Amino acid sequence: MKKIEAIIRPFKLEDVHNELQESGFGGLTVTEVKGYGRQKGHKEIYRGSEYNIEFVPKLKIELVCSDELLEKAIEIIITKSKTGEVGDGKIFILPVDEAIRIRTEESGIAAI
Amino acid sequence: MKKIEAIIRPFKLEDVHNELQESGFGGLTVTEVKGYGRQKGHKEIYRGSEYNIEFVPKLKIELVCSDELLEKAIEIIITKSKTGEVGDGKIFILPVDEAIRIRTEESGIAAI
Amino acid sequence: MKKIEAIIRPFKLEDVHNELQESGFGGLTVTEVKGYGRQKGHKEIYRGSEYNIEFVPKLKIELVCSDELLEKAIEIIITKSKTGEVGDGKIFILPVDEAIRIRTEESGIAAI
Amino acid sequence: MDTLSTSINVISTIIETTGTAVFTINNLWMMIAAGLVFIMHLGFASLEAGLTQSKNTVNILFKNSVIPVIGLLTYAIVGFNLMYPGENFAGGIFGFSGFGLWTDGTGLTKAYNPGYTYWTDFLFQGMFAATAATIVSGAVAERVKLSSFLVFSTLFVAIGYPVVGMWKWGGGFLNEWGFYDFAGSTIVHSVGGWGALAGVILLGARKGKYVDGKVHPIPGHSMPLATIGVFLLWLGWFGFNGGSVLSADPAAVSLVLVTTSLAASAGAIGAMVTSWGYLKKPDISMVLNGILAGLVGITAGADQMQPLSACIIGFIAGIIVVFSVLLFDKIKLDDPVGALSVHLVCGIWGTFAVGIFGNLAGWHQTLIQLSGIAIIGSFTFTFAFGIWLGLKKTTGIRVSQEEEKEGLDIGEHGMSAYPDFERISQY
């Protein structure tokens, strides 16, 4: 099992999520994060003084899936969240030792 | 060392946290997340039009512990956060290479 | 590749971030979290009754980097976020299988 | 003779005009006072929303928007005529002079009343009426079923309040006895408080408030909203008390405004000193309640007090309100906004204080005051308890546990008060 952590642009969530859902990925978890990278933040001005908001709002999608489905999930995320502009974000793949569904205590692939 | 990532219902945090604490788990980190899964969100209505809030508020608990204590932690989380209804959440176990306590620069088990 | 997850005090972010940036770490992701540990929360009082806010606001920094740069990143984070008081936080190192830049679909070290 | 008749004509015109001028001023003040009492509804809405959780905000705002509206409409239909049934019912306990509003020219001049027209009278009294129901809304917040609350409020404001009001202000038996309640410490505030008490008892506490015998505070979600509410209430009280003079009489109104403001100020200090000293921290929610406590406390005798008495009454009210909040929590009567302490307890205190301070002070008056408090309390509590109980047995008065947890905004209204903001899950 693998865990996909994808940092994407917030407004892309809907597309990514819909496509994942249609392709049978039944669950995911989303977190509001702030990112720093090549995409620069913006300037704000307050009472005559400028300052930088260096961090850009992003969403982190966490999706645990079986090794077989990994490629497909990655492909969907890339296709649906790419704009081609700096700041599209990253996908990180992490190994997962185990997954458990709290409700049923099932574990492994059955849990996700 | 392992990292437990548990997605649970927000109002279960208190129980889980208390029990973990009493059983000697001295630290954890909590994040507000939104989840999508079998549990459906709710409908809202605004000015005559309905729309779906597809994501459900959840909390993510992150807990790093030694391999020996893993079972116990998992058991506590399951016991204390289960309601038996859809939406109870998941537990994911991830391998951890290293842990460091910033204050003391201790590492390994001593750090957690 | 490794993923560093560092739980730090919120007001230390600026220092850590600046130093990382100057040392050539081009990206990172930050999340608002709440932590429980040895550092105790504070008491609040409302209409005559006291209660504990047990969780302390912290920030989680996520930084994926190559194995070679890992030491350096850790050192920077420790140096810049240490105060020596309880509550400075932890650094966890997790293995990463793969990283992909959505915009270019590059993967591996090139992606980060 | 010719000059004489001319001059008589001229003089009577002048007298007429002068009279009109005074009448116009009086009426103007009473209309403004009605507007000020209206603004109290926004004050209540803000205060109650601020002192409750953000998941119940739409619900609170909804109730507080709909109550003045129901209050005005039912007052137009029955309330006004129940409360002021006319001289035929003087000294009585119940009267009614028919449905609806109507007047001919007689209602529009000083013949009707030297202070206001029929319309102004209705408007001022109608704005008052709804405040009693609004007081209930805060105490039962965060768990009461919307539809049942609306039924309760409608009956309470359409029947309960005007019937009690008639006993004193409508010329009923308490008035004949000499019971004194200038602007409604008892008739408005305690009446609201008794209605609230009945509701709180029958509803039970919010889930999670009292766990294992310990009070577990549920903090209000916005102190700015609460503060805005209290300032607007204070402002509105200028009309509530000042308008109760029923004319723009300079001496009377200005004294009333001074006693009102000083009592509010002393109430704030009383609550501040008590919460800082006894609870160790200067709690803003207590200071805000202290201001209201002072205002409610002075309301019964605002025109009978000198500044110093007003300060004492207010200061004591400010101390009372803090201990009262603690006490209600001790006996597990869960009142999210402190309405019982502010309106019921300080309403009683203020009415009682008329017997011990000011122009009317004396044993005899004190006894009458206590009788009035007791009679009105018993009736109103019974009346309200009856309605709440009837509703509990039929449609139910409390939302499901599920809904309470998720919030009444989603449950009752299917919407959220702050959809753009990340909220902290209750932990």
Next chain:
Amino acid sequence: MDTLSTSINVISTIIETTGTAVFTINNLWMMIAAGLVFIMHLGFASLEAGLTQSKNTVNILFKNSVIPVIGLLTYAIVGFNLMYPGENFAGGIFGFSGFGLWTDGTGLTKAYNPGYTYWTDFLFQGMFAATAATIVSGAVAERVKLSSFLVFSTLFVAIGYPVVGMWKWGGGFLNEWGFYDFAGSTIVHSVGGWGALAGVILLGARKGKYVDGKVHPIPGHSMPLATIGVFLLWLGWFGFNGGSVLSADPAAVSLVLVTTSLAASAGAIGAMVTSWGYLKKPDISMVLNGILAGLVGITAGADQMQPLSACIIGFIAGIIVVFSVLLFDKIKLDDPVGALSVHLVCGIWGTFAVGIFGNLAGWHQTLIQLSGIAIIGSFTFTFAFGIWLGLKKTTGIRVSQEEEKEGLDIGEHGMSAYPDFERISQY
């Protein structure tokens, strides 16, 4: 003879003083009314901010702070003299009596007007003027370019509104025809509504509002702000309608305040019943709009109605507003705050209602009312459409898609309304 002359002297002094007293009261009420209309601008600011997204809040507040300011200044420079050009232009369609404000002693006594001084007149009318432009601001919110909006508003309030106002209130041709619009259902509210309609058509809907033929609601970010706004508007309407009596006449003003408040109440109930019954949930934003609908609806005939008619007019307005909101969404005219439904549609309804309810009811009046509605509508819509179109062709009227997504606060102002709070990304 000596006594006689003395007594004549005395008497004339008395008459003088009495007259002054009445004049002073009238003028006092009109100044207070001006203050109440002023407070409507805060009402609009709060309501519009509350019903839009938090990423556009600075922008909304900015517009609503600057509009009354521009309104007052342009009204001082040209508007007042365009709208009230004097008797020379009676029955006409356009008049102008020169730039700026100026008066000598004649403007300061009851010789100018028994109800107010020249200065009071300007202030009351000036506060009115800006409301028309404020109505537009809500409808075009969340996508309009700030600079273009300010240009539009300036022209609209400096020229459009006073020209139309002159037709009726300035003694122009509609006045001669017998068109009746007491306080501006048409002249203020519909005028604002037509200006908004032109803008909404030319701007197009907010991105994401109508996707694949489905309405995708974009909820407002703060229900407390919206509620505060509506209560303040209701309060302000005491001055808007009550001040339109143009004196403190007790009978007339108090009737107007009663009809105004009852219509607002009935509007709330109408909208509540409709949204609860038809849409299945009691929607607070609809109830708030219902209150405003009732207020706008009664405005044209507030002095001509009895309480019952006022209730009916308000109740119908409350029903209309709900269906109107649904209808505008169906035809994809995107109005974030419901300004078209409240001000345009209910403004028309209220003006029309003068022909069917109250003292003036009758076929003849109905026809005149409809003519007035049509003439003013055609002119204002054309005028506004022309300006918006001119701006669209030159400087553009809509912000970039990028900016709309990120929010106008950052885009236009480089700042954020709530920098301390974590906001939820739109998903």
Next chain:
Amino acid sequence: MDTLSTSINVISTIIETTGTAVFTINNLWMMIAAGLVFIMHLGFASLEAGLTQSKNTVNILFKNSVIPVIGLLTYAIVGFNLMYPGENFAGGIFGFSGFGLWTDGTGLTKAYNPGYTYWTDFLFQGMFAATAATIVSGAVAERVKLSSFLVFSTLFVAIGYPVVGMWKWGGGFLNEWGFYDFAGSTIVHSVGGWGALAGVILLGARKGKYVDGKVHPIPGHSMPLATIGVFLLWLGWFGFNGGSVLSADPAAVSLVLVTTSLAASAGAIGAMVTSWGYLKKPDISMVLNGILAGLVGITAGADQMQPLSACIIGFIAGIIVVFSVLLFDKIKLDDPVGALSVHLVCGIWGTFAVGIFGNLAGWHQTLIQLSGIAIIGSFTFTFAFGIWLGLKKTTGIRVSQEEEKEGLDIGEHGMSAYPDFERISQY
């Protein structure tokens, strides 16, 4: 003889009644003006809370709730009698007529004053008094120790303000010299500003505001709150300036309201143009400050100006306020809400402007104005500096660094203003 004596009786009754009518109107306006000035305290509370961080909101609200309360009470005990010690002290620099409030029948008729009763007088003046202390509260926000601030405010409002006020309004030496300050550009606003300046100097800047010689803005947490505050202040100024006529005189009051509103409008435009042109973005906080700048600027001469002069004074004030904010930042005097720029600087500007615009303009007057500004400034600054210094040396005036970082809400009050919302850690 019989008719004559009758008619004399009749006539004197009439004169009496007419006089009473005028007195009643005047007094009514003054009471309303007191209510409007009261509402300014809510305006200050909202504005100051909106322009500071959410971690200090309870603290700001607490201070702004307690200050008017302390102001009223101390004014009742000593302030009123210090400021208006009576004719014995005419032309003097200090007077006192004893503790507390008291009057017999003479204080309740036009014999006391043609414009108001003794009670109204106290209430209006008392509401004024507290504003000076409120001005300080914004400037020292986010770092001042609560208890020390309360001590300072009490002394400042109980002694500092009334002593200065006596010099002019109490008939003291500045009044004899011919110093003109209609409603308090200097006596209220600059006095508050000087008190603030002393505090700001002794407190030092908030941590993180000036780093390595660069200004690091600390944005206010809620622009809607700030906007609500400014609108309420503008409304309140109707009473602040309008009430300073001390009667309802139609000509004088209506002129004052017009000059006040136009100056506010021109101030907004001045600040908008400056911030848009010079700082490149239309900054709402500057426009809001511009409105206040215009209001403060016109306050000294509101009754002496024609509309055009009022606009010029306001416009210049709007420009001044923007540059003044930049300047104070340059010299590292950290004023979170811009109180120094608005109240101190524009208060001086407005007082000075009386010498160059309007009825009193002239060299002689200009010199007197400057003297007044200088004398009052020196005294107030010294007085305030003394108190702040005394407190600094004893109890301390600044919270710990730790507490400043975490916020004064938790530190001083043990509670949070927005417990339900996820807040962004400062980065």
